[in-house]
Amino acid sequence: MKTESLQALLIDRQLGELPTETLELLEAWLAEHPESMHEALQAEEAVHWTRAAVRCFPELARPDREPGVLQFRSHWSRWMPLAIAASVAALVGGAAWFGYRSGEQSGLRQAHPALAPVARQQVGEAGPWARYAVVSGPGGGLTVVRRDTKSSPQL
Amino acid sequence: MKKIPLLCATTIVSLMLSGCLPQPFVWWSPDGKTAAIRTTAGLRLSDANGSLSAVILPGEIQSAAWSPDGLTLVVSRSLKSTNWTEIEAGIPPAEAAATAQLARAIPGLLKAGLEATGGSLEEVVEKFLQPLDVNPDKLLPAVYCALSSQRAAIEAAIAGATNKAALTAELDSALNDGIPVHEICVLTIRQGLPAGPPRTLVRSLFPLTDPVVSPRYPVVAFRCGEGGLKAMRLDGAAAIEVLNDGAKCAAWSPDGRSLVVVTGEMDNALGEIRSLTVLAPDGQLVSTAPQAESLAVAAFPGSDAPRVSVLPDGRLLFASLAITLPASAGNLKPTAQFYLLNPAQPDAAPEPVVVREGSLPDELSSFVVSPDGKRVAVVEGGTDAVGILDLASGKVQVVSPPHEGCKSRMLPAWKSGSELTFAALRSAGKIRPELVVWQANGSERVLSRDWPDDVVQPWVEGQAKEGAVNAR
Numbered sequence: 305m306k307t308e309s310l311q312a313l314l315i316d317r318q319l320g321e322l323p324t325e326t327l328e329l330l331e332a333w334l335a336e337h338p339e340s341m342h343e344a345l346q347a348e349e350a351v352h353w354t355r356a357a358v359r360c361f362p363e364l365a366r367p368d369r370e371p372g373v374l375q376f377r378s379h380w381s382r383w384m385p386l387a388i389a390a391s392v393a394a395l396v397g398g399a400a401w402f403g404y405r406s407g408e409q410s411g412l413r414q415a416h417p418a419l420a421p422v423a424r425q426q427v428g429e430a431g432p433w434a435r436y437a438v439v440s441g442p443g444g445g446l447t448v449v450r451r452d453t454k455s456s457p458q459l
Numbered sequence: 460m461k462k463i464p465l466l467c468a469t470t471i472v473s474l475m476l477s478g479c480l481p482q483p484f485v486w487w488s489p490d491g492k493t494a495a496i497r498t499t500a501g502l503r504l505s506d507a508n509g510s511l512s513a514v515i516l517p518g519e520i521q522s523a524a525w526s527p528d529g530l531t532l533v534v535s536r537s538l539k540s541t542n543w544t545e546i547e548a549g550i551p552p553a554e555a556a557a558t559a560q561l562a563r564a565i566p567g568l569l570k571a572g573l574e575a576t577g578g579s580l581e582e583v584v585e586k587f588l589q590p591l592d593v594n595p596d597k598l599l600p601a602v603y604c605a606l607s608s609q610r611a612a613i614e615a616a617i618a619g620a621t622n623k624a625a626l627t628a629e630l631d632s633a634l635n636d637g638i639p640v641h642e643i644c645v646l647t648i649r650q651g652l653p654a655g656p657p658r659t660l661v662r663s664l665f666p667l668t669d670p671v672v673s674p675r676y677p678v679v680a681f682r683c684g685e686g687g688l689k690a691m692r693l694d695g696a697a698a699i700e701v702l703n704d705g706a707k708c709a710a711w712s713p714d715g716r717s718l719v720v721v722t723g724e725m726d727n728a729l730g731e732i733r734s735l736t737v738l739a740p741d742g743q744l745v746s747t748a749p750q751a752e753s754l755a756v757a758a759f760p761g762s763d764a765p766r767v768s769v770l771p772d773g774r775l776l777f778a779s780l781a782i783t784l785p786a787s788a789g790n791l792k793p794t795a796q797f798y799l800l801n802p803a804q805p806d807a808a809p810e811p812v813v814v815r816e817g818s819l820p821d822e823l824s825s826f827v828v829s830p831d832g833k834r835v836a837v838v839e840g841g842t843d844a845v846g847i848l849d850l851a852s853g854k855v856q857v858v859s860p861p862h863e864g865c866k867s868r869m870l871p872a873w874k875s876g877s878e879l880t881f882a883a884l885r886s887a888g889k890i891r892p893e894l895v896v897w898q899a900n901g902s903e904r905v906l907s908r909d910w911p912d913d914v915v916q917p918w919v920e921g922q923a924k925e926g927a928v929n930a931r
């Protein structure tokens with residue numbers, strides 16, 4: 305077995321990610337190849353120390369952040385109905401905001417030959433500020449474009 | 460070692476994005492006589508006439524806050540260090556021990572990761588570190604600790620790698636670059652100048668940011684790490700953990716005993732406004748978990764940097780995306796609105812602030828309330844316009860017009876209830892931002908005419924067209 309393959313299997317074993325059949329095969333192979341125990345111990349030690357450090361210093365663990373999934377804590381219970389509605393709003397808002405940021409970045413690319421010069425509308429309630437709109441993207445989903453220019457950059 | 464820049468990549472991208480929003484650069488003392496100015500070289504002071512000091516506090520300044528008497532300036536900054544022994548001595552023992560403990564795993568992790576993934580460091584991160592669920596931001600100090608204290612073990616770990624030379628070069632580069640050490644420090648100010656060297660309150664390998672000083676008691680609150688919030692006496696004698704996760708911003712209540720905090724998941728616009736009582740009636744830090752009360756939920760524009768302000772009468776001002784669901788895609792508007800909330804009436808809905816004259820930006824994450832709570836200065840990341848909203852009348856006055864191609868990167872700062880300083884192009888024929896003082900009587904003056912370009916240039920991004928700037 306290649307060293308790289310063995311190391312990958314050993315780490316997967318330490319992480320508990322090997323199927324039972326593969327685990328049995330690996331242990332049988334290790335029993336037949338005692339010279340490989342050094343690698344096995346090394347992987348075991350590395351994972352052990354990392355786990356020990358994470359246990360002692362929980363902030364090391366990356367918080368679960370599934371995009372768009374809101375994790376309600378117990379004290380949120382009385383806010384739950386509102387929070388559910390707001391989370392949907394937040395998803396839209398977050399998507400819109402991401403799009404807005406993207407639009408901001410795109411807006412800076414004035415050297416792009418496909419972009420027309422930016423000119424500001426100075427009329428009505430728009431005032432001097434940048435204005436944005438939510439639009440449906442070509443592949444679905446919502447994004448935000450700046451709309452106070454004669455030719456808004458394409459995202 | 461390629462892992463270090465790789466691990467930093469997400470952080471850098473995040474900083475670039477957040478850099479689009481205006482940031483604080485100026486903090487006026489309560490009497491309006493002295494301003495702390497953030498520059499690329501460190502912190503400077505200016506008097507009310509624009510006389511600028513040399514750098515009084517080096518490092519990368521993040522934020523600052525004055526004590527109510529104007530005699531103490533609390534600053535959050537970071538300094539790069541290449542001496543692990545000094546770093547270790549300056550940070551809390553528990554943090555040093557945890558970092559050293561994790562550092563012991565680094566040589567083994569590196570060797571196992573390189574061998575398991577064929578020597579590609581990108582794959583080490585993707586196939587090895589990520590399944591271990593190790594936070595790269597937290598791992599980086601351990602990597603540096605290992606580079607400093609276990610060099611032989613690190614070199615042994617990469618000895619068999621085919622790209623050993625490149626890895627060694629990256630190791631050396633990382634070691635020579637150093638690592639940022641964050642701190643909250645205190646400066647005593649007398650007659651507009653420091654009265655002594657800075658005094659460090661706390662240091663950490665992880666960010667310590669956004670200090671806010673209680674308006675009644677000698678206590679500072681600051682964010683730590685990725686969402687923790689602590690309160691600490693200004694003499695450093697005691698501290699408590701207010702929140703260990705999710706704190707995005709904090710402001711003191713007028714009585715100086717409670718913190719109003721926006722909490723929520725990072726990268727999520729939804730946030731909860733919560734009040735936490737951290738000081739007992741006698742002004743001492745509470746000895747048990749702070750009493751907490753949820754006040755509102757809002758969809759904050761600029762989800763990573765929400766802002767809530769407490770008015771002198773105790774009401775809270777914040778901006779929220781005003782979205783009503785369900786809505787068709789064509790009817791959704793990414794428009795924020797100001798709301799006022801009275802914590803004394805917990806069942807009352809947040810009251811929208813009605814604009815009766817003029818207009819506010821769609822994007823309302825960058826605002827600053829005047830000390831008397833009567834006005835709100837507003838800028839946005841999309842232009843360099845500056846507006847002032849009068850909360851009583853709902854009238855918006857544009858005090859600095861936009862210049863095509865220019866975007867604000869500096870939050871305004873109130874010098875007093877009737878004087879606002881902000882960045883604007885005011886020099887005829889010159890594309891150079893200036894620090895302008897606007898006064899409620901309609902007059903304005905420029906404070907920064909003689910200030911170096913490197914001090915003022917970061918305040919506005921982009922280039923105005925020649926001739927678009929008129930002296931005023």
